[in-house]
Amino acid sequence: DIVMTQSPDSLAVSLGERATINCKSSRSVLYSPNNKNYLAWYQHKPGQPPKLLTYWASTRESGVPDRFSVSGSGTDFTLTISSLQAEDVAVYYCQQYYTAPYTFGQGTKLEIK
Amino acid sequence: EVQLLESGGDLIQPGGSLRLSCVASGFLLGSYTMTWVRQAPGKGLEWVSGLCNGADNTYYTESVKGRFTISRDRSKSTLYLQMNSVRAEDTAIYYCAKGRAANCDSPLDYWGQGTLVTVSS
Numbered sequence: 001d002i003v004m005t006q007s008p009d010s011l012a013v014s015l016g017e018r019a020t021i022n023c024k025s026s027r028s029v030l031y032s033p034n035n036k037n038y039l040a041w042y043q044h045k046p047g048q049p050p051k052l053l054t055y056w057a058s059t060r061e062s063g064v065p066d067r068f069s070v071s072g073s074g075t076d077f078t079l080t081i082s083s084l085q086a087e088d089v090a091v092y093y094c095q096q097y098y099t100a101p102y103t104f105g106q107g108t109k110l111e112i113k
Numbered sequence: 114e115v116q117l118l119e120s121g122g123d124l125i126q127p128g129g130s131l132r133l134s135c136v137a138s139g140f141l142l143g144s145y146t147m148t149w150v151r152q153a154p155g156k157g158l159e160w161v162s163g164l165c166n167g168a169d170n171t172y173y174t175e176s177v178k179g180r181f182t183i184s185r186d187r188s189k190s191t192l193y194l195q196m197n198s199v200r201a202e203d204t205a206i207y208y209c210a211k212g213r214a215a216n217c218d219s220p221l222d223y224w225g226q227g228t229l230v231t232v233s234s
Binding site: 001038040042044049050051052055061091093095097098099100101102103104105106107 | 173226227
């Protein structure tokens, strides 16, 4: 199985500041024939179902603000929130959908400092 | 509007069986990959099982192989998860989620609210 490891486990950032979450996969999730990274990010708020933020590593889902961006390829990825808003408080998960089982990272809890 | 509504969660004794259901609306169930994801108390998300490519392909995480079975009834627009020989570590909120495409390698763009399964004697 591909192991997804996120860092840090938790993060406190001031409103308006940048938040950065890392995700590392134990094997590359880049499929060379189509040059796509099979990597998604989700936002999970208490009492709500998870919400898809990005897929193919850096393609934002419809309606996701452009303050959310993703960089990286292969095994190392970074989710950046450029200017933290109060509504961004949540747990963030990366997930590889390259090969089953389609594993998630352990999650990163993002809070306001 | 896409909606997923899970049901069937309950308190169940170790070794018992339970069937979860997920009624889908707003899209054709047979045209997309469908997945069960769970979250144990205080833990993160865990991918459990997926059904894709017209149900020709089913996948399971290792810990549920041979115990859980995913299936769907297109006529009822319903996804199922049959859970047998349940263990305490199966205690979790179980989410039904829809993939963005029919093929297995799809991110999950819609999720239900979840149903709680508690395994305890």
